[in-house]
Amino acid sequence: MITYTLQKSENSALLLLNEQGQAVSALDVLRLAEPHRVFAFDGQMGAGKTTFIKQLCQEMGTTDVVNSPTFAIVNVYDVTRPCQGEVYHFDCYRLKDIREAMDFGAEEYLYSGNYCFIEWPDKIEPILPDDTVYIRITPQADGIRLLTIDNL
Numbered sequence: 019m020i021t022y023t024l025q026k027s028e029n030s031a032l033l034l035l036n037e038q039g040q041a042v043s044a045l046d047v048l049r050l051a052e053p054h055r056v057f058a059f060d061g062q063m064g065a066g067k068t069t070f071i072k073q074l075c076q077e078m079g080t081t082d083v084v085n086s087p088t089f090a091i092v093n094v095y096d097v098t099r100p101c102q103g104e105v106y107h108f109d110c111y112r113l114k115d116i117r118e119a120m121d122f123g124a125e126e127y128l129y130s131g132n133y134c135f136i137e138w139p140d141k142i143e144p145i146l147p148d149d150t151v152y153i154r155i156t157p158q159a160d161g162i163r164l165l166t167i168d169n170l
Contacts, residue, residue: 020050024066024155024163032073034165044074047153047167048100048133054151054169056128058139061155066163068109070155071135075105078133086137088112091122097133105133110141119145 022042023035036042051057059067072084079098086109087093093107106127113119119142128134128147139146152168 020167022047022165022167024070024165025161032069043077044070045077045099048074048078051151051167054149055131056134056136056147056150058136058146058150058152059155060139060152062157065155065157067137067155070153070165071107071137074135075107078105080105092124092127103132105135106130108134108136108142110136110138113138113141116142116144
């Protein structure tokens with residue numbers, strides 16, 4: 019398990035700090051997790067899941083608008099780093115059951131070899147790959163978030 023601190027800097031950009039207090043990029047999280055491609059983001063409503071995914075996608079070189087795919091269920095973003103391709107961003111909050119995920123072809127996205135960032139992963143847990151990396155974001159009383167990474 020690896021823990022980072024996530025906070026807003028003076029200019030409102032996200033600042034990710036490692037356990038030694040050194041700033042690291044969101045891309046460093048992906049590099050650390052190589053060769054894993056599926057990331058399950060867990061945390062309460064408003065914890066910062068979408069905000070961190072937005073930071074990841076921007077650092078991956080997307081010029082697309084990154085926002086929560088609450089109603090679309092999945093958004094696709096073109097990226098250029100660490101490799102050129104597509105990123106799939108899921109928001110499974112509104113799914114009623116696993117059948118809905120199967121109906122829109124979730125397994126094709128999950129096993130495509132492209133990066134997949136999943137909010138509310140508990141809704142589709144039975145179809146997640148065994149090597150899914152779990153990232154938990156936990157708000158602290160002082161406004162800082164702890165970002166904990168498991169399954170590396």
